[in-house]
Amino acid sequence: MSTTAERTARIKVAARALGFDAVGIARVEPLTEAYTHYEEWLRKGYHGAMGYMERNGESRRDVSAILPGARSVIVVARNYYTPHIHPDKAVGKIARYAWGDDYHVVLPPMLDALSEEVRTVCPDAETKRYADTGPVLEKEWAIRAGIGWMGKNGNIIRRDIGSWFFLGVIITTAELDADEPMDDYCGSCTACLDQCPTKAIVEPKVVDATKCISYWTIEAKADVDIPLHIVDNLQGWIFGCDVCQDVCPWNRFQTPTSEDRFQPRDGVTVLSPSDLVDLQPARFIERFRHSPLKRPKLDGLKRNADALLNSE
DSSP, rough: OHHHHHHHHHHHHHHHHHHHHHHHEEEEOOOOOHHHHHHHHHHHTTTTTOGGGOHHHHHHHHHTTTTTTOOEEEEEEEEEEOOOOOOOOOOEEOGGGGGGSSSHHHHHHEEEEEHHHHHHTTTTTTTTSSSSSOOOHHHHHHHHHHOOEOOTTTEETTTTTTTTTEEEEEEOOOHHHHHHOOOOTTTOOOOHHHHHHOOEEEEETTTTTOOOIIIIIISSSSSSOHHHHHTTOTTTEEOOOHHHHTOOGGGGGGOOOSOOGGSSSSGGOOOOOHHHHTOHHHHHHHHHHSSSSTTTHHHHHHHHHHHHHHHE
């Protein structure tokens, strides 16, 4: 019979073989302190109109509410960095994570395959996986599993690949060896706070979504106008914003992804605002079928395009 250490090692080897760039494990316990901070963030209204973040509080606090008997949380990271850059003074910039296929399409099959491996290595184990789709505090679990530390911009950072990666989580009843959290290497750096165009990082590690360009160009409903003080500071962004990651010193160590599906579609990293305004629904569906750019819907992208055109 294999030992816990051997089972843990097999699962980690499998994760790497499946293409994940990092894998760590945390022991299941209530996230009492982290959830208290999360509740305070909600209380201050920093989540804006993202009402879903207020629901399923007990599951966010304790994953045992999702999977009774859960003992371990496996956290994986998948690098999405590609070395392309936006043209100088570009208008219509797309956040890097959305240049290729939607990670909600790419990651789930990989997580399913890893979940199957967990059940093979631990035959009696149950699993439940998420790729940014469930009531789980993924970043807190990533910290506990040693994937990286929480940067002052609110992103998880690793010394080897910076912060350009997606997270996936597998909750399991299998008992596995836990990893140690990584030290925080932000030090005295405040580049992300200083250079955020809209000052959305209100204090280290705390982002007010209602001041964030990504929130207004992705999450805000299409029938809600982008506030003038955000429009005046869009700096050419039409979908998302990467400034707080672009200026992070740890992202000098980024490594190009091995996942072809994260490469820019047709080499496109910028959308023409004027072309978007005239884009027809059928063409939108065809062009962005497997892209994160479909999230704000066509009306949302047109609203963003109008904001950029009116700010010029």
